[in-house]
Amino acid sequence: MRVFITLYQEGSLKAAAKKLCLTVPPISRMLRMTEEWFDEPLFIIERNRVKPTPLAESLYQHLLPHYYALNARFHQSKRNLFRLSSPQINNSVFSDLFKLCIEYVSVSISIRQSDIIHNDDDIFVSLQPVVYPVHFSVESVDVILPLCIVSQHDDDWRDSELLIEQTLFRLPDFQHAIRKLHEQGFTGEFRQIDNAEVLKKIFMKGEGVSFLFPGFIDEKCRRLPFSYRQPVYIYINKFKKDHRHEAISSHIKKIIHESI
Numbered sequence: 595m596r597v598f599i600t601l602y603q604e605g606s607l608k609a610a611a612k613k614l615c616l617t618v619p620p621i622s623r624m625l626r627m628t629e630e631w632f633d634e635p636l637f638i639i640e641r642n643r644v645k646p647t648p649l650a651e652s653l654y655q656h657l658l659p660h661y662y663a664l665n666a667r668f669h670q671s672k673r674n675l676f677r678l679s680s681p682q683i684n685n686s687v688f689s690d691l692f693k694l695c696i697e698y699v700s701v702s703i704s705i706r707q708s709d710i711i712h713n714d715d716d717i718f719v720s721l722q723p724v725v726y727p728v729h730f731s732v733e734s735v736d737v738i739l740p741l742c743i744v745s746q747h748d749d750d751w752r753d754s755e756l757l758i759e760q761t762l763f764r765l766p767d768f769q770h771a772i773r774k775l776h777e778q779g780f781t782g783e784f785r786q787i788d789n790a791e792v793l794k795k796i797f798m799k800g801e802g803v804s805f806l807f808p809g810f811i812d813e814k815c816r817r818l819p820f821s822y823r824q825p826v827y828i829y830i831n832k833f834k835k836d837h838r839h840e841a842i843s844s845h846i847k848k849i850i851h852e853s854i
Contacts (some may be wrong), residue, residue: 598636599626599661602654603713607642618642633739642713658729661834676701676838679708680719685761686790686826687739688719688809694849701838711829717842718829721765733843734825737850739805741775744798745816752778755785755802757793762805762824771822809849826850 601610601621629636633666636653646654682688683705696703711718711726718730726732743751758792762768763786785802787793797804798812805822806815828843 595657596620596662596663596800598628598650599654599657600635601625601644601775602650603647605644607639607644614689622731634813655728676703676842677706677714677716677841678703678749679706679712679714679715679717679718680760681707681724683707684788684790685721685759685776686793687762687805687807689790691737691846695845696843701842701843709731715829716831716834716839719846720827720829721762721767721824723827724829726829729831730829731832732827732829734827735847735850736825738808738809738813739822739824740817741803741820741822742797742801742806742811742815743803743815744814748808751803752780752782752817753784756782757785757787757802757804759788759790760786761788766823767824768822774847776822780820791829 595612597610600613601607604610604613605735607618607621611618625637632649634645634649637646649693662701669829678692680688680767683692684707692705707723708715713727713729713731718724718726723732731785743754748809763784782803787796794805796802797806798814811817828846830839
């Protein structure tokens, strides 16, 4: 089962062999034996790449939940570690959101940077939609990010520098917000700072304006008459789902709703 699942997920004999710490010949031999048992091909092999047949697609859907159940049974210590992934894990918005989440939810969490959803992820959170496996579900919630400035430096804020991270700047929703901001008379330059902690320190020195997560707005800051609505996409592993998934996803949504 493990060889079949790995081969399906990796899409390559060589990649599957590497992940299983084997060589290609035994992987090929086990595949051939399985296909002989079914009396039907499972994969079409093209230059070391494999394409699943309709039988393999159906078999994968049926085997995957049992595969995860067996993994959970034999790796109970690892099962207690909740995997939370995101392509924007170091973004200031998610940094603040996860800090609040970890503070109030009693779950041992492993947080990792990733541009794609991995099959062992429990929850994957992103500021933009991504392609997700069939055993994940998705829901979205909007967070309102107000434009802020340190209160003693609030004169002519429309001429100030906008302190921003690239992970936020390249999002389509953010680009739309910037156009709206310019329509309201904003003429300031953009200063890219791709480190959440450094950005906050520079912001608190009064060197520009920035979009802040509402739960972390300091009393020295003032909200300006402009805000930005950003969708947050939450992908949940249905085959690993338990009370922890509900607690984490519910708390993320609660924090966001309370910030509106």
